[in-house]
Amino acid sequence: MRKNIHCHCGLDPQSPDKHLLFHEIPHQARDDREYFCMGSRVKRGMTLLFIIFLSLCSFNHSYSQEIVSPLNIPLFLSGNFGELRSDHFHSGLDLKTQGVTGHAVKAVKAGFISRISVSPSGFGRAVYIDHPDGTTSVYGHLDRFVSKIESVVRDSQYIKESFSVNLVFSEFTLPIKQGEVFAYSGNTGGSGGPHLHFELRDTKTEKPVDPLPAFRNHINDTRPPEIRGLMFFPQLGRGVVNESADKQTVNIIKDQTGKFVLEKPVKAWGLIGIGVKAYDRMDATTNIYGVKEIRLTVDNVEIFRSVIDIFSFDESRYLNSFIDWEEWKTNQSFFMKSFIDPGNKLSIFRSYSNGLISIQETRNYKFEYSLKDSYGNTTTFAFNVAGERQQVPEEKKEGVFFPFDRNNEYSNKGISLSVPYGSLYNDFYLNVEAIPSGLSLFAPLYTFKNRTVLHNACLLTLTITNDLYHDKSKYGVVSVSKNKFSWLGGEYEAKKMKVRIRELGQFTVAVDTVPPVVIPVNRAKWTINQCITFKISDNLSGISFYQGRLNSQFVLFEYDPKTNSLFCKYDAKRMKKGKQILTLLVRDGAKNETVEYYDVVF
Numbered sequence: 369m370r371k372n373i374h375c376h377c378g379l380d381p382q383s384p385d386k387h388l389l390f391h392e393i394p395h396q397a398r399d400d401r402e403y404f405c406m407g408s409r410v411k412r413g414m415t416l417l418f419i420i421f422l423s424l425c426s427f428n429h430s431y432s433q434e435i436v437s438p439l440n441i442p443l444f445l446s447g448n449f450g451e452l453r454s455d456h457f458h459s460g461l462d463l464k465t466q467g468v469t470g471h472a473v474k475a476v477k478a479g480f481i482s483r484i485s486v487s488p489s490g491f492g493r494a495v496y497i498d499h500p501d502g503t504t505s506v507y508g509h510l511d512r513f514v515s516k517i518e519s520v521v522r523d524s525q526y527i528k529e530s531f532s533v534n535l536v537f538s539e540f541t542l543p544i545k546q547g548e549v550f551a552y553s554g555n556t557g558g559s560g561g562p563h564l565h566f567e568l569r570d571t572k573t574e575k576p577v578d579p580l581p582a583f584r585n586h587i588n589d590t591r592p593p594e595i596r597g598l599m600f601f602p603q604l605g606r607g608v609v610n611e612s613a614d615k616q617t618v619n620i621i622k623d624q625t626g627k628f629v630l631e632k633p634v635k636a637w638g639l640i641g642i643g644v645k646a647y648d649r650m651d652a653t654t655n656i657y658g659v660k661e662i663r664l665t666v667d668n669v670e671i672f673r674s675v676i677d678i679f680s681f682d683e684s685r686y687l688n689s690f691i692d693w694e695e696w697k698t699n700q701s702f703f704m705k706s707f708i709d710p711g712n713k714l715s716i717f718r719s720y721s722n723g724l725i726s727i728q729e730t731r732n733y734k735f736e737y738s739l740k741d742s743y744g745n746t747t748t749f750a751f752n753v754a755g756e757r758q759q760v761p762e763e764k765k766e767g768v769f770f771p772f773d774r775n776n777e778y779s780n781k782g783i784s785l786s787v788p789y790g791s792l793y794n795d796f797y798l799n800v801e802a803i804p805s806g807l808s809l810f811a812p813l814y815t816f817k818n819r820t821v822l823h824n825a826c827l828l829t830l831t832i833t834n835d836l837y838h839d840k841s842k843y844g845v846v847s848v849s850k851n852k853f854s855w856l857g858g859e860y861e862a863k864k865m866k867v868r869i870r871e872l873g874q875f876t877v878a879v880d881t882v883p884p885v886v887i888p889v890n891r892a893k894w895t896i897n898q899c900i901t902f903k904i905s906d907n908l909s910g911i912s913f914y915q916g917r918l919n920s921q922f923v924l925f926e927y928d929p930k931t932n933s934l935f936c937k938y939d940a941k942r943m944k945k946g947k948q949i950l951t952l953l954v955r956d957g958a959k960n961e962t963v964e965y966y967d968v969v970f
């Protein structure tokens with residue numbers, strides 16, 4: 369599932385929503401072509417004022433101060449800005465750290481540390497530095513901070529009695545010079561290997577922008593993107609491709625002359641959409657990256673254009689509508705659609721049409737994709753689609769119709785689902801089946817036949833058919849895939865479980881009555897290593913809380929869910945020497961607790 373995914377930092381849960389402020393910076397105004405198009409129709413004086421206004425507005429996105437590299441090693445990327453990830457666009461650059469942790473991390477520009485967050489997930493240990501030019505640089509998955517900062521963070525962790533903290537600072541607390549080392553690179557949080565996640569954000573709106581143009585002096589890239597395949601999407605009841613109403617992929621292969629061509633001819637009639645599978649490449653690496661700009665023309669007319677140079681965390685989940693989500697879920701393969709679902713509010717689209725193409729003449733239609741990276745390296749791929757009259761199959765209308773632009777409700781015996789406006793990208797037919805199942809004793813196995821993704825978290829209510837447990841906190845809704853449960857939890861209310869879901873699949877009600885398992889690791893070496901280490905795990909609902917106390921005083925345990933490890937390093941400032949009793953409490957998502965006691969000598 370997480371193959372090829374280096375970090376999940378686009379899911380930053382702590383990013384406050386300030387998108388309303390964004391209206392101060394017209395997004396498309398940063399695009400020269402579109403701006404000058406608008407400008408040419410305005411009077412000269414107005415134009416000058418407009419230019420000054422726009423320069424002020426776009427000041428936040430210019431890199432007025434040359435950056436220094438955040439690392440002392442040659443820079444290579446394992447991930448770029450806007451790269452497609454599960455449920456989100458990657459919000460920064462993943463800088464390789466030679467496969468190890470511990471490289472000094474430096475401020476790319478002068479400023480002050482405005483925020484530090486520590487969490488077992490997301491960015492792990494992260495530092496945010498605000499710069500006078502209106503940008504914020506973000507550094508994620510850090511291993512540790514320099515001692516001055518470590519001490520500030522640790523004080524706060526002890527005050528809050530929590531490993532996870534989110535600290536905000538004024539400009540006077542932790543000022544920082546350009547190039548100053550403030551931390552060391554790591555692999556903390558949702559990171560799949562040692563690297564530095566680096567972001568540039570507009571400070572006011574907190575929107576991440578593509579930092580790569582600022583790295584021109586540090587990172588070489590002369591290689592253009594590569595196109596791998598196409599996907600054709602006949603529109604239901606309105607179009608047909610190769611005599612089928614189903615979407616279909618067509619690979620791109622080299623012909624005898626070495627030229628890239630479609631592996632088979634494509635014939636279409638009526639309304640169709642098209643998508644592309646493509647990656648970018650960079651010099652001196654074998655990694656694949658996201659493509660910054662996609663442009664599609666048909667008969668030399670622009671049908672679709674998307675540019676990922678800035679987005680908001682609020683809109684990042686619309687990725688699920690930008691890609692063919694079903695293909696991603698089934699084959700872990702990303703096809704980017706070059707047409708816009710009616711419920712897709714992504715701001716990366718630059719074309720005026722929705723990208724759907726009407727084939728209604730018996731002739732060849734000339735298609736051309738043009739794909740560009742952050743440095744302007746461009747690949748073009750031209751191909752023909754033959755307009756050929758074919759029977760357009762009728763749309764199947766089975767189930768309950770859910771229009772994308774309404775509030776939709778479904779209720780039947782034992783199950784109800786509320787899908788508010790804004791949750792669907794397109795119209796949808798809901799089909800649900802209740803199967804009595806040995807998988808669960810507490811509710812039938814409900815199966816939504818059309819697997820689909822929901823933009824918002826929608827309320828699903830399941831009736832508990834066998835309400836056997838006195839302690840209702842043990843119940844949880846689970847999603848079922850390949851006979852395995854994933855705990856979603858939820859709230860119990862009058863023989864019902866209520867939970868928020870973000871995709872339709874299979875659901876039932878289960879119980880978790882088994883407390884977490886706590887295993888001491890290398891107990892004989894705790895004293896020598898000056899570190900207490902455990903492996904903790906839970907069978908179903910997952911670890912929700914952990915706390916260690918030495919002689920009833922809080923001590924900081926760090927938790928890394930990737931390795932199930934929980935550890936406490938001796939801290940001379942805050943811990944006593946000698947023999948003490950450690951009390952360790954670990955709780956799961958269904959409030960089952962394990963409490964254990966250990967003799968510890970520091």
Ligand SMILES: [Zn+2]
Binds near residue numbers: 564
């Ligand atoms: Zn990253």
